[in-house]
Amino acid sequence: MTGARSVEADVARPRRPASVVGGSLLMVARALSGGFVIGAVLTRWDEFVGTIEINGARLDPVDPQAAAAILGWLLGGYGFILVLYLGLATLVFTGRNWARVVAMAFASASILISFADYSLNGAQITLRTSLVSVTLDILILLALSSTNARHYARAVRAARKDRAAR
Amino acid sequence: MPDTTAAPPDRRRVSVGAALDSFFFVLAGFSSVWLAILLATESLGLGWGLLWFAVLFWALLAYLVLPRLHRILTRLYVPNYFIGRTRTSDGLLGDPVNLALNGSAAQVHAALAAAGWIRADDVTVASSLRIVSSTVRRRSYLQAPVSPLLLFDRVQDFAYQQEVADNPAKRHHVRFWRCPDGWMLPGGHRVDWVAAGTFDRAVGLSLFTLQVTHKIDEHTDIERDHIVASIRRAVPETRIVLLRDFATGYHSRNGGGDNIQTDGDLPVIDLRAMSLPGRPGVAGAQVGQAPGQPGSVVEVTGLS
Numbered sequence: 001m002t003g004a005r006s007v008e009a010d011v012a013r014p015r016r017p018a019s020v021v022g023g024s025l026l027m028v029a030r031a032l033s034g035g036f037v038i039g040a041v042l043t044r045w046d047e048f049v050g051t052i053e054i055n056g057a058r059l060d061p062v063d064p065q066a067a068a069a070i071l072g073w074l075l076g077g078y079g080f081i082l083v084l085y086l087g088l089a090t091l092v093f094t095g096r097n098w099a100r101v102v103a104m105a106f107a108s109a110s111i112l113i114s115f116a117d118y119s120l121n122g123a124q125i126t127l128r129t130s131l132v133s134v135t136l137d138i139l140i141l142l143a144l145s146s147t148n149a150r151h152y153a154r155a156v157r158a159a160r161k162d163r164a165a166r
Numbered sequence: 167m168p169d170t171t172a173a174p175p176d177r178r179r180v181s182v183g184a185a186l187d188s189f190f191f192v193l194a195g196f197s198s199v200w201l202a203i204l205l206a207t208e209s210l211g212l213g214w215g216l217l218w219f220a221v222l223f224w225a226l227l228a229y230l231v232l233p234r235l236h237r238i239l240t241r242l243y244v245p246n247y248f249i250g251r252t253r254t255s256d257g258l259l260g261d262p263v264n265l266a267l268n269g270s271a272a273q274v275h276a277a278l279a280a281a282g283w284i285r286a287d288d289v290t291v292a293s294s295l296r297i298v299s300s301t302v303r304r305r306s307y308l309q310a311p312v313s314p315l316l317l318f319d320r321v322q323d324f325a326y327q328q329e330v331a332d333n334p335a336k337r338h339h340v341r342f343w344r345c346p347d348g349w350m351l352p353g354g355h356r357v358d359w360v361a362a363g364t365f366d367r368a369v370g371l372s373l374f375t376l377q378v379t380h381k382i383d384e385h386t387d388i389e390r391d392h393i394v395a396s397i398r399r400a401v402p403e404t405r406i407v408l409l410r411d412f413a414t415g416y417h418s419r420n421g422g423g424d425n426i427q428t429d430g431d432l433p434v435i436d437l438r439a440m441s442l443p444g445r446p447g448v449a450g451a452q453v454g455q456a457p458g459q460p461g462s463v464v465e466v467t468g469l470s
Contacts, residue, residue, distance in 0.1 A: 018291070097183070104190045111197050125204055126211070134204070138197045142230055145190040147237075 014155035020093065023143030027089035027103060030136045034082045038075055045071075092144065095156030100144050107141040110134075195238050198231040228376035232256075236375075248352065250413050252315040252341070252362050256375070258421030260315045261382065262413075262428055264390040265340070265361040266351060269437030274342065274359060275324075277437050281400035283326035286339065287311045301369055306332040313379070315362065317343045335369045335380070340393055355409065357434055364426075365389045374423030384425040394433050403460040405436040410467040 041048050045068075050060045052067040059067040085106075091099035114134050117123040125131050143149060205226065209219040233256040240257030252260040267274055275285075287293040289311045300307040308329055314321040322341035330336040340363035350356050365388070366380035383389065398404050412432035420426055439460040 101183070101186060101190075108190065108193055111193075115197075115200060126208055131204060131208060135201060138194070138201045139230070141190060141194040142198055142234060145187065145194045150187050 014095075014152055014159060016093075016095070017146075017148035017152050019143045019146040019149045020095070020152050023103075023140055023149060024089045024093040026136055026140045026143060027092065028086065030133065030140065031082045031086045031089065033133060033136065034078065034085075038079055038082075041071070041075060095153050097153035097157055100149065100153050104141055104144050107137040107144075110137045111141065191234075192238055195231075195234040198226070198234055202227055202231050224376065232375060246319065248317075250352075252317045254421040255314050255316065255321075256421065258374075259418075260421045261341075261362040261364045262386055262420075262426055263317065263360050263362050264386055264428060264432065265363055265393060266355070266357040266432060266434040267342075267359040267361060267437060268357055268434065269359075269440065271344070272442055273437040273440045276442055277397050277401045277404070277435075277440060278326045281396040283328055283338075283340075283396070284308050286325040286327050289314060301335055304333060310337070312339050312341060315341055317360065317362075318346055318349075335366065337366045338389060338392060339364065339366060340389075351409075351412070351432075353409070353412070355407075355434065361393075363389045363393045365392075372422040372424075374419075374421065377422075379422050381422065382420065382424045382426070384427055386426050387428050387431075390428075390433065394435060397435055397437075398461075401437065401440050403437075403439040403441070405439060405460055406463040407434040407436060408432075408463060408465045409434060410465055 049064065049067050049071050050058065052059045052070050059070070088099050088103055088106075092103055111134065114123075114125065114130060114137075118125055123129075125134055202223065205219070205223045209223060236256040236258055240253075244253070244257060244259065248263075250263050252263060254260045269277070278285075287309045293309075293311045297307055297310045299305075300310070306329060308327075310327065310329070312322075312325040312327065320343070323344050325339060325341040327337045327339035330338070340361050342359050342361045344359055345357060351360075364386050365383040367383045368381045369378065370381050371377070372379050372381075394406065398406065409432040411430050413428070413430040415428060415430040417425070417427040
């Protein structure tokens with residue numbers, strides 16, 4: 001690093017640490033794993049329509065169209081959340097501190113719910129059930145809560161304020 | 167703190183953010199322990215066929231779980247003021263601070279270059295990959311990066327090294343930190359730089375952190391004296407002030423579990439008399455009350 005120009009560029013745009021890159025990639029992986037779930041449901045649509053229940057009674061034999069509509073809405077809502085989550089991953093990557101905090105809050109809530117299920121209800125967390133998503137959430141939380149990620153988000157915010165003031 | 171009630175709104179928001187960050191930091195530590203337990207139970211059920219799961223488990227433990235736990239615990243227990251030891255990025259005690267320097271950055275760089283030291287690359291993805299591949303293939307990598315160690319709450323400003331026998335696993339290396347303005351060594355000695363020099367003797371698995379790291383030679387005094395001697399040979403104007411028994415001689419371990427032992431002496435390398443192209447050095451008499459002529463060694467001992 002030589003010369004005044006590169007130093008100035010450094011001040012304006014702090015170097016992105018590996019934890020932020022890894023954290024946002026893990027968030028993308030988390031969204032993709034959700035996308036796979038949607039894909040799996042779509043390929044076996046009729047089977048899943050048959051599982052829709054209302055008040056303990058299967059809806060499928062009574063009103064197949066309503067059952068399909070409910071499943072469609074559920075999937076659509078989930079897909080919409082996943083798209084928002086991808087957007088959040090992008091904002092984390094660009095160093096928005098609030099996005100980092102929101103992503104950590106999501107991951108924490110998901111981890112705490114899984115942990116409550118595991119310790120209170122004795123839920124099995126294995127590769128067949130939710131081990132992959134719990135692992136991804138914990139790794140996201142670890143990466144985004146690291147000192148490097150925190151300093152980066154703060155530095156980006158400071159740089160932005162600095163640019164706005166100029 | 168008397169001014170907490172009158173804190174401006176901006177400062178208050180920052181402290182809420184800091185509290186949230188600490189909460190997530192610690193929660194992530196606990197979650198990672200749980201994840202390790204989950205993975206361990208899962209791998210028990212998988213049998214020998216999935217040995218890669220054990221490797222995954224080791225990587226998780228060594229590079230994510232243990233570092234986070236070390237960070238949380240050392241933040242509570244290890245003092246953050248100068249105790250003559252650097253700290254690893256996990257907060258553990260690292261290599262001992264065994265050198266101090268006076269002089270400008272340009273003088274330090276020039277003296278080290280003249281003494282045959284090569285500046286280490288910064289740690290990046292590319293340089294990390296290169297040091298791994300050159301270690302495995304036993305290829306020489308003269309500018310190999312050194313791991314970050316912290317002093318004054320920051321990573322070293324720069325590091326220099328000398329490779330031994332064209333093998334990146336063995337090297338002399340020394341990290342430098344610029345002292346904060348007005349900062350003095352214990353005992354009231356004002357210096358511009360402090361440094362930590364150790365000899366990497368091999369690459370291996372640390373039993374403390376379970377990570378793959380360089381193992382350092384136990385006799386850190388030999389490395390310290392090698393650095394001083396190499397600079398004195400190359401820069402005859404160098405003046406040495408040897409602070410005898412700066413620290414008590416001790417026998418300890420660094421953050422990777424390697425033994426270190428030292429007699430506790432701290433040489434201060436004074437390069438202020440060194441002349442650079444277009445800039446003559448400061449003559450001995452002008453260097454404040456510093457005793458000794460260029461090229462000399464002054465020993466400072468205690469009262470008894």
